[in-house]
Amino acid sequence: MWYLQYPLEDGDDHVTVATTRPETMLGDTAVAINPNDPRAESLRGRYVTLPIVGRRIPIVEDEYVVMPGTEGDAKAEFATGFLKVTPAHDPNDWDIGQRHDLEAINIMAPDGSISDRHGWDDVSDDAKPFVGLSREDARAAIVAWFTKSGLLENIRDYSHSVGHSYRSHVPIEPYLSDQWYVRVTDDRLRGEALRSMASEQHDGEMPARLDGSNSNGDSTLHFSPPRYARTFQQWHENLRDWCISRQLWWGHRIPVWSLTCPIEGDLPDEPLSVPPDGCGLPMCGIDDDTMCTRISVDRGEDVVRIMVCIAGGHGDVEERLVEAGFQQDPDVLDTWFSSALWPMSTMGWPNPSAFPDTEGLLDAFNPTDVLCTAREIITLWVSRMVMFNRYFMDGQMPFRDVYIHPMVQDGHGQKMSKSLGNGVDPRDIIHSHGTDALRLVMAQIATATQDVRLPVDLVDPHSGETFSPEFITTTAGHRVSAPVQQSPSKAGGEMVTVYGLLAGEEPSDERPLAKNTSSRFDVGRNFATKTWNAARFALGRVECPEPVADVTALSVTDRWMLSRVATAAAGLEEAIGQYRFNAAAELIYDIVWRDFCDWYLEAIKPTVGDDPKQQRVLLSVLDALLRMLHPICPFVTEAIWPHVQSLGERGMPGLSLPSADMIAVAAWPKHDASLLDQDAEQKTARLQSLVTEIRRARSDNDVPNKAGITLLAPPSLHGLASQEAEVLSGLCRVAEVKPMPAARPAGTLAFAMDGEEVLLDLAGAIDPVVERARLEAKAGTLEGTIKGMNGRLSNASYVQKAPAHLVEETRTQLQQAEADLAATRAAIEALA
RNA sequence: GGGCGAUUAGCUCAGUUGGCUAGAGCGCUUCGUUUACACCGAAGAAGUCACAGGUUCGAGUCCUGUAUCGCCCA
Numbered sequence: 001m002w003y004l005q006y007p008l009e010d011g012d013d014h015v016t017v018a019t020t021r022p023e024t025m026l027g028d029t030a031v032a033i034n035p036n037d038p039r040a041e042s043l044r045g046r047y048v049t050l051p052i053v054g055r056r057i058p059i060v061e062d063e064y065v066v067m068p069g070t071e072g073d074a075k076a077e078f079a080t081g082f083l084k085v086t087p088a089h090d091p092n093d094w095d096i097g098q099r100h101d102l103e104a105i106n107i108m109a110p111d112g113s114i115s116d117r118h119g120w121d122d123v124s125d126d127a128k129p130f131v132g133l134s135r136e137d138a139r140a141a142i143v144a145w146f147t148k149s150g151l152l153e154n155i156r157d158y159s160h161s162v163g164h165s166y167r168s169h170v171p172i173e174p175y176l177s178d179q180w181y182v183r184v185t186d187d188r189l190r191g192e193a194l195r196s197m198a199s200e201q202h203d204g205e206m207p208a209r210l211d212g213s214n215s216n217g218d219s220t221l222h223f224s225p226p227r228y229a230r231t232f233q234q235w236h237e238n239l240r241d242w243c244i245s246r247q248l249w250w251g252h253r254i255p256v257w258s259l260t261c262p263i264e265g266d267l268p269d270e271p272l273s274v275p276p277d278g279c280g281l282p283m284c285g286i287d288d289d290t291m292c293t294r295i296s297v298d299r300g301e302d303v304v305r306i307m308v309c310i311a312g313g314h315g316d317v318e319e320r321l322v323e324a325g326f327q328q329d330p331d332v333l334d335t336w337f338s339s340a341l342w343p344m345s346t347m348g349w350p351n352p353s354a355f356p357d358t359e360g361l362l363d364a365f366n367p368t369d370v371l372c373t374a375r376e377i378i379t380l381w382v383s384r385m386v387m388f389n390r391y392f393m394d395g396q397m398p399f400r401d402v403y404i405h406p407m408v409q410d411g412h413g414q415k416m417s418k419s420l421g422n423g424v425d426p427r428d429i430i431h432s433h434g435t436d437a438l439r440l441v442m443a444q445i446a447t448a449t450q451d452v453r454l455p456v457d458l459v460d461p462h463s464g465e466t467f468s469p470e471f472i473t474t475t476a477g478h479r480v481s482a483p484v485q486q487s488p489s490k491a492g493g494e495m496v497t498v499y500g501l502l503a504g505e506e507p508s509d510e511r512p513l514a515k516n517t518s519s520r521f522d523v524g525r526n527f528a529t530k531t532w533n534a535a536r537f538a539l540g541r542v543e544c545p546e547p548v549a550d551v552t553a554l555s556v557t558d559r560w561m562l563s564r565v566a567t568a569a570a571g572l573e574e575a576i577g578q579y580r581f582n583a584a585a586e587l588i589y590d591i592v593w594r595d596f597c598d599w600y601l602e603a604i605k606p607t608v609g610d611d612p613k614q615q616r617v618l619l620s621v622l623d624a625l626l627r628m629l630h631p632i633c634p635f636v637t638e639a640i641w642p643h644v645q646s647l648g649e650r651g652m653p654g655l656s657l658p659s660a661d662m663i664a665v666a667a668w669p670k671h672d673a674s675l676l677d678q679d680a681e682q683k684t685a686r687l688q689s690l691v692t693e694i695r696r697a698r699s700d701n702d703v704p705n706k707a708g709i710t711l712l713a714p715p716s717l718h719g720l721a722s723q724e725a726e727v728l729s730g731l732c733r734v735a736e737v738k739p740m741p742a743a744r745p746a747g748t749l750a751f752a753m754d755g756e757e758v759l760l761d762l763a764g765a766i767d768p769v770v771e772r773a774r775l776e777a778k779a780g781t782l783e784g785t786i787k788g789m790n791g792r793l794s795n796a797s798y799v800q801k802a803p804a805h806l807v808e809e810t811r812t813q814l815q816q817a818e819a820d821l822a823a824t825r826a827a828i829e830a831l832a
Numbered sequence: 833g834g835g836c837g838a839u840u841a842g843c844u845c846a847g848u849u850g851g852c853u854a855g856a857g858c859g860c861u862u863c864g865u866u867u868a869c870a871c872c873g874a875a876g877a878a879g880u881c882a883c884a885g886g887u888u889c890g891a892g893u894c895c896u897g898u899a900u901c902g903c904c905c906a
Contacts, residue, residue: 227836530871582845705874
């Protein structure tokens with residue numbers, strides 16, 4: 001921070017301004033002071049002489065100026081109370097200049113060097129040596145000049161942030177220039193955008209259309225998750241006019257041609273619809289009714305600048321303009337301007353006859369159903385597409401739903417970016433894990449709230465081995481993988497990373513580029529393999545399926561599986577309808593792996609070979625699951641599909657599964673509520689907990705896998721257990737189911753289930769120490785549960801205020817827990 | 833500066849109007865090649881739900897504050 005003295009025009013005194021960019025003083029056109037500053041009164045109406053330049057500049061009063069010593073303002077500590085005002089080179093100074101009608105003097109060229117050719121015309125002899133210097137050299141020279149002249153009062157260290165170009169990384173220099181703007185604050189743009197919002201997502205009153213009408217696109221735009229509607233609304237409510245011109249090499253060129261020519265005579269006040277006489281322009285023949293031209297005239301003192309905007313498809317007019325000396329504007333449109341036209345311009349608009357391939361597309365796909373994008377795009381693209389589409393398409397929306405997906409970050413929580421090389425090429429994941437695995441896991445991690453961290457590993461091109469790379473920290477503080485990595489297994493083997501490519505490393509045969517991978521996708525790969533194997537197994541078991549006429553006559557296990565399929569299908573429909581893709585992925589994962597593979601396939605192994613109806617159920621369930629899975633795992637399901645088709649008809653009452661050549665075009669399974677089977681679900685839940693208990697008993701007591709055991713079931717369980725004896729045999733090697741005898745036989749193991757004691761004859765394999773410990777632990781847990789429930793039930797407020805069914809449920813659970821505890825204690829005693 | 837989100841098992845994350853003993857995958861421990869699958873199966877251990885208050889019969893869930901992290905916009 002440099003403190004520069006500016007002498008007052010009259011008298012010997014001076015004011016001191018503080019600045020971090022001394023070189024901009026050449027363009028100062030005022031010094032500002034806060035009107036509340038006690039010094040303001042005596043300085044009112046006075047002028048200073050700008051050093052070097054000799055320009056006479058006023059002292060103006062503006063509340064923007066920070067007064068020295070202001071509490072709680074870090075800037076105040078460095079402030080002198082006087083602010084040099086450089087409207088052409090600082091946005092805040094520009095605003096001050098507007099308020100006080102100050103001149104804006106541009107003292108720089110577009111390359112940032114000091115220049116007298118871009119608006120600076122009072123260059124003094126003292127100032128001439130500075131012209132042509134770079135801004136950095138000029139800063140040093142200005143400071144030297146002030147030092148030599150005794151006008152440099154002080155230098156202090158001051159830390160502040162300066163905007164840098166994301167591309168060239170140099171500090172950005174505010175600079176006065178002519179740009180094109182779109183007046184998006186117009187009600188036909190901003191107002192239409194706000195009115196497009198679904199009313200339940202719009203906060204407060206929507207702006208009414210000026211003519212009081214409604215339009216076909218009103219209140220149709222819906223965001224998922226809904227909180228992003230706020231982003232959209234707030235952006236439009238605080239919208240400023242949009243600068244659409246860019247000084248880049250590529251993009252859509254701005255379709256404006258201009259010519260400056262001398263005026264002959266006075267110009268009329270009204271806007272010109274044709275070129276003024278005297279310019280000699282070949283403008284006739286342009287049909288103003290087609291709105292293909294707009295002519296604007298900029299009046300100077302003795303010249304006029306004519307700008308003509310030409311619609312597309314009028315190359316002949318453009319040629320004639322150029323012949324007449326017109327030049328096309330050198331700027332291109334902001335990329336988001338071009339993108340805003342995407343829903344229309346990709347489908348032939350505005351001139352479909354020029355693009356026969358696009359015939360019918362606009363009607364078919366505009367509006368479309370859903371736009372899927374990331375949050376920062378809401379303002380950049382979503383907003384502009386809505387405004388443009390409504391403006392040009394008679395109020396019509398480009399789409400109805402906007403789904404905002406989470407962002408994938410790298411393993412260090414950094415946004416993936418091209419310049420950091422920390423992104424993952426999906427093809428690398430396809431290479432290491434497969435397309436379906438990539439897709440399933442992407443769906444799984446697409447949650448509504450969190451961004452997702454994806455720790456990235458490398459695949460060693462020398463050995464194919466996966467390993468964690470070494471990381472380095474860039475000067476900007478980012479964690480990136482080191483440009484060159486050592487092979488974990490091949491001595492001396494090296495490889496280049498994606499970041500290495502950016503850092504200038506050249507891959508070679510000896511030192512190849514390493515592919516990325518991530519263990520996050522293992523679950524997807526495993527799932528695809530599991531699905532493939534399960535389908536292979538199931539198909540092999542279907543030999544002679546018979547139609548099922550009566551679903552209620554099927555086995556408990558079959559009815560349960562069909563009930564699960566119907567439940568899962570309904571759940572999937574809901575989840576996908578709400579754009580909750582992670583919920584959909586979890587649902588399909590669980591029904592395929594947990595219900596179908598772990599339980600159903602295992603449970604039917606003993607019976608399916610001899611049961612043609614069960615084969616029909618198995619085939620139908622497989623078919624339905626593949627259809628449900630297909631959106632998330634398209635390839636593995638398509639590969640299995642022909643084999644399912646070849647086994648004949650599927651489906652049964654309540655489950656419709658029409659044939660199709662490809663699963664991609666197969667109908668979603670049509671299921672009805674008749675498949676939902678509470679009885680089968682309850683019975684299976686009981687069997688499942690029985691199986692779990694038996695498996696644990698076997699595991700705890702080291703019963704060999706092949707050894708069959710005998711289940712001694714209490715009356716309430718015996719019917720189900722003996723009916724499902726084959727299921728129990730297949731799942732936990734129960735060789736025999738017997739009723740519970742009156743007296744407990746010696747050497748049996750007991751556990752409590754649903755308030756009753758169940759016995760297992762493990763053929764003497766009981767380990768009493770292990771068994772006692774397990775039972776004691778179980779009793780402890782039960783005691784805790786009982787204590788908690790007793791506490792709840794003895795709380796009068798709970799009994800009175802909680803819903804009756806919950807209180808009832810607590811009572812039932814308490815009874816059962818007490819019965820379980822009694823049974824467990826009995827088992828402990830029997831062990832002794 | 834304004835806004836949004838996060839903090840739950842060793843790791844990565846679910847947990848939709850407040851209500852069963854807080855879940856999954858990976859990892860970890862033990863066991864297992866029974867003709868779908870070892871990219872598998874079975875069993876198990878593991879969490880004071882960031883912290884402090886509040887509302888409620890009841891809070892991971894609602895409210896207030898604090899801390900830390902991240903993103904978007906200016």
